[in-house]
Amino acid sequence: METKSESSYKIGFSEVLIYTYRKMIKRNAFKYLLYILGFPIHLITLLFYRSKQKNDTYSSILEEVKASFIASGVENEWSNEYKEQYIRKQAFFNRQVKEQEMNEEIKRLMEEKLSKRVFEKANEISKQKGVRQLTYDTYFQSLLEKPFFLLLTFIPGILMYLLLIIYSNPYVQFIFERLIMSVFVIAGVSILVFTILYLSPFDSAANLLGEAATKEQIAAFNQMHGLDLPYLSQLWNALKGIATFNLGASFTGNEDVATSIANKFPITLIIAVFSLLMAVVIAIPVGIISATRQNSFLDYSFMFIALIGLSIPNFWQGLIFILNFSIKLQWLPATYSPQNWLSIIMPVIVLGTGLTASVARMTRSSMLEIINEDYIITAKAKGLNERQVLWKHAVGNAMIPIITVIGLLFGGMLGGAAVTEKVFNISGIGSYIVDKQFIPDIPAIMGGVIYIAITISLVNVLIDILYAFFDPRIRSKMKQL
Amino acid sequence: MISQKKHALKVSREYTQANFAWILSTIVTMILLWNSFSFKEGNIKTSVFYVFLIYAVFTSFQLFLTWKMKRDLLKYGEIQTTTRKLGYIQLFSIATANIFTAAFAFNLIKKKKTPEYVFAVYMVLTQLFILAISSFNLFKPYVTDSFIPAMGALMLIMVFQIIMLVLVAKYVQAGAAPSWMLIPAILLIITSLTGNLFNLLLGVSLIVKIRSHDQSRIIKWNTMWDKITRNSTAILGMFFIILLFSLSVCSVYTFDYDMAVENNYGALLQKPSLEYPFGTDDFGRDLFSRIIFGARISLLVGFASTLIPVVIGGFLGALAGYYSKRADNIIMRLLDILYAVPGILLAIAIIAAFGANTLNLILALSVGAIPTYARTMRANVLMVSNYEFVESARALGSSDFSIIFKQIVPNSLAPMIVKATLTIGGAVIATSSLSFLGLGVEPHIPEWGNILKIGSTYLESHSYLAIIPGLAIIGLVLSFNFLGDGLRDALDPRMD
Numbered sequence: 001m002e003t004k005s006e007s008s009y010k011i012g013f014s015e016v017l018i019y020t021y022r023k024m025i026k027r028n029a030f031k032y033l034l035y036i037l038g039f040p041i042h043l044i045t046l047l048f049y050r051s052k053q054k055n056d057t058y059s060s061i062l063e064e065v066k067a068s069f070i071a072s073g074v075e076n077e078w079s080n081e082y083k084e085q086y087i088r089k090q091a092f093f094n095r096q097v098k099e100q101e102m103n104e105e106i107k108r109l110m111e112e113k114l115s116k117r118v119f120e121k122a123n124e125i126s127k128q129k130g131v132r133q134l135t136y137d138t139y140f141q142s143l144l145e146k147p148f149f150l151l152l153t154f155i156p157g158i159l160m161y162l163l164l165i166i167y168s169n170p171y172v173q174f175i176f177e178r179l180i181m182s183v184f185v186i187a188g189v190s191i192l193v194f195t196i197l198y199l200s201p202f203d204s205a206a207n208l209l210g211e212a213a214t215k216e217q218i219a220a221f222n223q224m225h226g227l228d229l230p231y232l233s234q235l236w237n238a239l240k241g242i243a244t245f246n247l248g249a250s251f252t253g254n255e256d257v258a259t260s261i262a263n264k265f266p267i268t269l270i271i272a273v274f275s276l277l278m279a280v281v282i283a284i285p286v287g288i289i290s291a292t293r294q295n296s297f298l299d300y301s302f303m304f305i306a307l308i309g310l311s312i313p314n315f316w317q318g319l320i321f322i323l324n325f326s327i328k329l330q331w332l333p334a335t336y337s338p339q340n341w342l343s344i345i346m347p348v349i350v351l352g353t354g355l356t357a358s359v360a361r362m363t364r365s366s367m368l369e370i371i372n373e374d375y376i377i378t379a380k381a382k383g384l385n386e387r388q389v390l391w392k393h394a395v396g397n398a399m400i401p402i403i404t405v406i407g408l409l410f411g412g413m414l415g416g417a418a419v420t421e422k423v424f425n426i427s428g429i430g431s432y433i434v435d436k437q438f439i440p441d442i443p444a445i446m447g448g449v450i451y452i453a454i455t456i457s458l459v460n461v462l463i464d465i466l467y468a469f470f471d472p473r474i475r476s477k478m479k480q481l
Numbered sequence: 482m483i484s485q486k487k488h489a490l491k492v493s494r495e496y497t498q499a500n501f502a503w504i505l506s507t508i509v510t511m512i513l514l515w516n517s518f519s520f521k522e523g524n525i526k527t528s529v530f531y532v533f534l535i536y537a538v539f540t541s542f543q544l545f546l547t548w549k550m551k552r553d554l555l556k557y558g559e560i561q562t563t564t565r566k567l568g569y570i571q572l573f574s575i576a577t578a579n580i581f582t583a584a585f586a587f588n589l590i591k592k593k594k595t596p597e598y599v600f601a602v603y604m605v606l607t608q609l610f611i612l613a614i615s616s617f618n619l620f621k622p623y624v625t626d627s628f629i630p631a632m633g634a635l636m637l638i639m640v641f642q643i644i645m646l647v648l649v650a651k652y653v654q655a656g657a658a659p660s661w662m663l664i665p666a667i668l669l670i671i672t673s674l675t676g677n678l679f680n681l682l683l684g685v686s687l688i689v690k691i692r693s694h695d696q697s698r699i700i701k702w703n704t705m706w707d708k709i710t711r712n713s714t715a716i717l718g719m720f721f722i723i724l725l726f727s728l729s730v731c732s733v734y735t736f737d738y739d740m741a742v743e744n745n746y747g748a749l750l751q752k753p754s755l756e757y758p759f760g761t762d763d764f765g766r767d768l769f770s771r772i773i774f775g776a777r778i779s780l781l782v783g784f785a786s787t788l789i790p791v792v793i794g795g796f797l798g799a800l801a802g803y804y805s806k807r808a809d810n811i812i813m814r815l816l817d818i819l820y821a822v823p824g825i826l827l828a829i830a831i832i833a834a835f836g837a838n839t840l841n842l843i844l845a846l847s848v849g850a851i852p853t854y855a856r857t858m859r860a861n862v863l864m865v866s867n868y869e870f871v872e873s874a875r876a877l878g879s880s881d882f883s884i885i886f887k888q889i890v891p892n893s894l895a896p897m898i899v900k901a902t903l904t905i906g907g908a909v910i911a912t913s914s915l916s917f918l919g920l921g922v923e924p925h926i927p928e929w930g931n932i933l934k935i936g937s938t939y940l941e942s943h944s945y946l947a948i949i950p951g952l953a954i955i956g957l958v959l960s961f962n963f964l965g966d967g968l969r970d971a972l973d974p975r976m977d
Contacts, residue, residue: 181817188818193830200834307966311958313910315917316951319937323944415823419914423937433826434918437833449830453822 017161018144020168025137030167038160041153042140049139061129062122069118078113082106174468182457187239189453190446194238197442198231204251207439225251225443241443242450251441261429261447267336268417268428269455271344275352276410283356284402287363288395291371302360309357314416318350318423335425347424351417355409362405366398400471407463411456490554494711495588499547501713502585506543509579510536532577539574543582546571546589565590578613580606580720584713596706597653597686601646603716604679607724608639611677614728615735617769620755624737631734638672645669645683656699658690666691676730678723708971715967718960725957729777741770741927750943759949762935768946771927772953778928779957782839783909786846787901794851795890795897798858803866803885813859816852824849825911832920842921846911850904857900861893868892895972903965906958913954929954 024030035042069075083106090097143149154161167173205221206213222228225248226237241247247257286306290299325346326334333343370376371394379389418430433448490496513533517526546567553561568589575583587602588594612635618624645665652659669684689702710716745765753760759768801812819827828845835841865871866889874888915921916930917937924931929950936947 181814184814185817185821188815189821192818193822196830196834202834202836307962308955308959311906311910311955311962313913313917313951313954313958315914315937316933316947316954319933319940319947320951323940323947327941411821412823412825415826416914418825418829419918422918433829433833434920437829437920440833445830445833449822449826452826456823457821 014145014147014150016168017150017164018141020164021137021141021144024164024167034160034163037163038153038157041157041160045140045143046136049136052139058122058126061126062118065121065125066114066118069114069121075110075114078110079106082109171468175465178461178464182461186450186454186457189457190239190242190450191235193446193449193453194235197440197446198234200440200442202440204439204442208251225249238443238446242447247443247447250436250444251439252436257443257447260432260444261451264427264429264432265451267338267426268414268421268430271347271351271420271426271428272410272413272417274344274348275355275413276406278348278352279356279359280406283359284363284399286360288367288390288398290360290364291367292390294368299364303364306357306360309353310361312353314350314354314419315423317353318346318420321346321350322423343424347420347426350423351413351420354416355406355413358409359402359406362402363398366401367394370394370398400467403463403467407460410459414452414456486555486558489558490551493550493554493560495560496547496550496554498585498588498713499543499550502581503540503543503547505581506536506540506579509581510540535577536579539571539577539579539582542571542574543585560589560592565592575606575609578610580610580717584717584720591650593655594710595649595653595655596703596710597649597658597683597690598646599706599710599716600679600683600686601642601649603720603723604677604683605639605642605646607677607679607720607727608635608642610724611635611675611727611731612639614773615731617755617758618735618737621737621740621767622756625734627734631731635675635731635735638675638677641668641672642680649683649687653687653690655703656690656696658687660691662687663691674730676723676727678726705971709967712967712970714963715970718963718967721956721960722964725776726780728773729780732773732777736770736773738770738774740767741774742766742925750939753945760943760945762932762946763939766927768932768949771932772929772950774927775929775932775950775953776957778839778922778926779909779912779954782843782846782912782922783905783957783961785843786850786908786912787905789843789847790850790854791897791901793847794854795858797851798855799862799885799890799893801855802859802862803881803889809859812855816855819849820852822849825914828911828915829918829920832915837915837920837923839922839926842912842915846908850908853904854897854900857896858893861896862889865889865893899965899969899972902961902968906961906965909954909958909961913950 021034024034083102086102086105087097165172166176203218205218205227209217209221219228226234229237238247241258245258245262249255250257250260286302290302293299321332322334325332332346333340336343336347376389376393379393384392414430416430417428418434420426421428421431422434429448429452433445436444436448510533513529513536517530517533518524519526546564549564549567550560553559553564568586571582571586571589574586583606584602587606588599591598612632615628615632615635618628648662648665652662666684666687669680669687673679673681673684686702686706690699693699709719743766745761748757748761748765750763751757751761751765757767757769759772761767762771797812797816801809822830824846827849828842831845831848832841835845862885871884871888874884879887912921913928913930913933916928917934919934921930922928924934932950933947933954936943936945936950939946
């Protein structure tokens, strides 16, 4: 029993490999990727293939047919035909017939025709005989069927097999492709931000060392921070630094950039996450209520308030909050201090207002769209009551686009945190970047911007992956692939 | 019968507008009441209290009108002529600058409203507000040399506009306009040089009706503007934007720029008064003039940093949507990189590299917005390029270039316009935010973010320095959002 199940598993495994291989080989990019990843195996199998090709039945049929064609003497017939055509053509265009050109043309056309005819005929014959045309890919697929071959080549071809395994499952394939894409995006972002800062006309050394700095001092500064290197090597250093979390020292204060960023990141993230929670808790119920009572006074008021929330600049709202709650009423502290949890309330509300407003508007429109769908009408017609329809059929589906929007807005919130942080005097990543930009302190700005972008990309990847599991539409679409 | 009348109440646009007007008017009245008490000293500020009383009168009258309309609709199924006549009384609320009740009154007195009538009404209202706001300069110790001639010209234009309003109300119908209106229409277009774009709209609208014999075109034009103008918030937003735009144009001649930028040590940190309606800042500069001149920068940066990405992003999106999968992939993947960096962060990085000034600010804000427009355009082009007219253009042998830019792009502009309107507000906020951080417009230029930055340091003692510019920003952004929502409802075919 045991051996049987094992062998069936093995057969299943190689079948999966072959199926995936066949699927992937159809697309050129994947084909070359497979060849490159499994280069050692492909090199050896290619040699075997070459030797096998010679005594392959299909190629012998091909040879035979070709010989028979040449022996039958149709070549002369074709040659005359082409010659006549050529002469007529030249006569039509009133041109001189050039002997040499004509012969070359005839020869080319003849070869074309011959190979085409031979191929057709050989295919016909091999079909009758039941012989399959042997190409490298079919040969490789037949090898994959053999467990012995798999065992033998598993170690050298591990990369190729891994790729095949990844692509055998649509979910894993999706996650893998999504991750690869975000790696490219992150690299692109790093190059973009570095290039922008590299092109800067400002001379950080002169700004920092003052006008009295000697040429030697400036040169020493540039050398210390690698600013005298050519563009590409600076870029390479920057990319390496970002990947290894080692961006070197900042221009001012001689602090380690990566450590500073790591110290300042948590508070920004905490505020952003709390704002997000606030937005979700307030906005989604508001959106649902608005949608279910479309065009009522409540709906109008909610949407009016949401629009105002969308139109308030963060810093102004922060100032008004400080004016009312800190200065006049003295309920909450005006500036943030880590020891006092009350001091986080105002920044969270200020940062979350815009998000809350957008999510409420989005929830409303998404719910309205869903409520008017046919399947909701069907559910109602079947006699379900309003609440069942709303909570079991509408809300879940309406949430799908909202989650995407939240993911995108979360990014915007991290980016916009700089303003809120400045108003409440929070030493987060946003105010760090703003403080550093006057010099401009290139490693600090670059690190800050890129790590925020990376965080946002990862959040979006996570959301996309969650989708693949939760959205039935995406699920069924992936199964069709 | 009863249900029919209830239906009449429900579909009556004027009744909805009446409700809208009294609610907003009440809010303004309440704010005035709140401000007429000074809580510290416990007494009443008489001047504000009088304004409150006048507002309260008109608000109560508005409530009465609303009640009367409701009764009319429930009793007769339509608004009676006597009720409409009462609207003429409510017209006087224009003297108190209550735009909500004034606009409503104009709506009430005319039974059959053409888009031209609405344009004409708002044209006159805008001109009136410009004149009223500019005439605050009369309380100043001196005015600019061009003040008197400029005000004279503006008043002449207003007389012309009022005549046009009467003529339009009397002669223009839904389907046609009399042909003798061509010359006034052209004059209106010329007077729109003052920045009052309602002139332009009215002029163009009249010319369309005079010149066009194609009824379907007129109907299309009417329905589109009808959808926008019946949306009270959208037209109000449009009014405020055009008012600010026109003020920024006229302020060149009616306001003294020196008041906004030159230090005046004799008038440091003055409280709001008639001479300085919004008070003065720590250099003695008149906040009122600064706010007016700040509108110019905000509008300029807002429009420019929307127009540039609309053109670039639209172009790239059109190419990506029209051409093969490969071109699409390359363009969109490259734009994904831009999309991964939040707009304001990218702007900070660009400004950090190239310095803080208005031009860099516009460019920095533009770059970050390209991908969103490209995505919108691409989605539209993908949809439109499957239509038959594209197929027929291709069959007629048009080149790809002319198919894209003559057939596809004009037919996929509507969502772009809506998106652009909705994002101008975002650009205005971004501009002032960056200025507040010291990364935007140069600090010596009166820009709302810069004004707020100064105000934030006087939060405790002179809070109006921070509150007023913020209200200006909110007003402008809210207007763009209202207008954008209205445009979306009017242009989005899904809503039909």
